[in-house]
Every structure is written in C-alpha cells, then in structure tokens.
Amino acid sequence: MSECPILDENGIVYRTCEADGVLRVLASARRREIVSELEASDENWITVDELARAISATGDETDDDGWAGELHHVHLPMLRDIGLVDYDRHGRTVRYYRCDLVSSVLEAVDSEVPSAR
Incomplete structure (x- = not known):
C-alpha cells in the first residue's frame, strides 16, 4: 500500500x-x-463551532447545529482516524495537518465537478 506523509505546521x-x-x-x-x-x-487550529459556521455558510441546507453534530459524531472522528486532524472533543477544537495527497484529490475533484462547492 502507498503511504503519504502528513505534515505539521513546520x-x-x-x-x-x-x-x-x-x-x-x-x-x-x-x-x-x-x-x-x-x-x-491560514491557521491550523479551529473550533468546531467556527468550522460548523463556515461550512453552513456555503449554502448547504444543514444549519450550524446540524453541522456541529455531524462534525462531532461522524466526520472529525474519521479524519482523526487517518491522521489528518487532532480532535479535542472536550475543548471542541480541531487541529489540521496538511497532506499533499489530500490537496491533490481535492483539486482533481474540484476541476472535474465545478459545482462541487
């Protein structure tokens, strides 16, 4: 299997x-x-509430509270499991780690599906 490096802020x-x-x-x-x-x-830290607000502002029908619940119970644990984020459930903060493969996949999907966002 192919392994990809995940980088910290440095x-x-x-x-x-x-x-x-x-x-x-x-x-x-x-x-x-x-x-x-x-x-x-620009930052590698964000609160779950800030992330939920930012995502719900993109026009999705899910509100901030719905997003916060999905983030907490589904999405952040999955991202944590593969190493892309550290998620402090009690402090409700997320630390993101960069991965070139992730950037490449997002770029490829966005270029193929212009209405993805």
Missing part, C-alpha cells in the same frame, strides 16, 4: 497515512467540504 512529517484511507474518507462530499475549509484556513 513542514515536519507528523505521521503517514495510507492512500486508500485518504481516498475512502474523501469519497464523501461532506468530508471534502470540511477538508476544503480546513485547507483554506
């Missing part, structure tokens, strides 16, 4: 992930939207 390899895991997680349009929002941020 560009140091934090850990590696399996390409199959990244592709499996990014198969969901919702998770691609979440990761796109994290990728676009």
Whole structure:
C-alpha cells in the first residue's frame, strides 16, 4: 500500500497515512467540504463551532447545529482516524495537518465537478 506523509505546521512529517484511507474518507462530499475549509484556513487550529459556521455558510441546507453534530459524531472522528486532524472533543477544537495527497484529490475533484462547492 502507498503511504503519504502528513505534515505539521513546520513542514515536519507528523505521521503517514495510507492512500486508500485518504481516498475512502474523501469519497464523501461532506468530508471534502470540511477538508476544503480546513485547507483554506491560514491557521491550523479551529473550533468546531467556527468550522460548523463556515461550512453552513456555503449554502448547504444543514444549519450550524446540524453541522456541529455531524462534525462531532461522524466526520472529525474519521479524519482523526487517518491522521489528518487532532480532535479535542472536550475543548471542541480541531487541529489540521496538511497532506499533499489530500490537496491533490481535492483539486482533481474540484476541476472535474465545478459545482462541487
């Protein structure tokens, strides 16, 4: 299997992930939207509430509270499991780690489906 480096904010390899895991997680349009929002941020930390507000502002029918619940129970644990985020459930903060494969997948999907966002 192919492994991809996941980098911290200093560009140091934090850990590696399996390409199959990244592709499996990014198969969901919702998770691609979440990761796109994290990728676009200048910071590597965000609160769950800020992330939910940013995503619900993109025009999806889900409100902030609905997104916060989905983030907490579904999406952030999956992203954590493959190593893209650290998620503090009690502090409700998310730390994002960059991965070139993730960026490439998002770019490829966005170029193929212009209305994806």
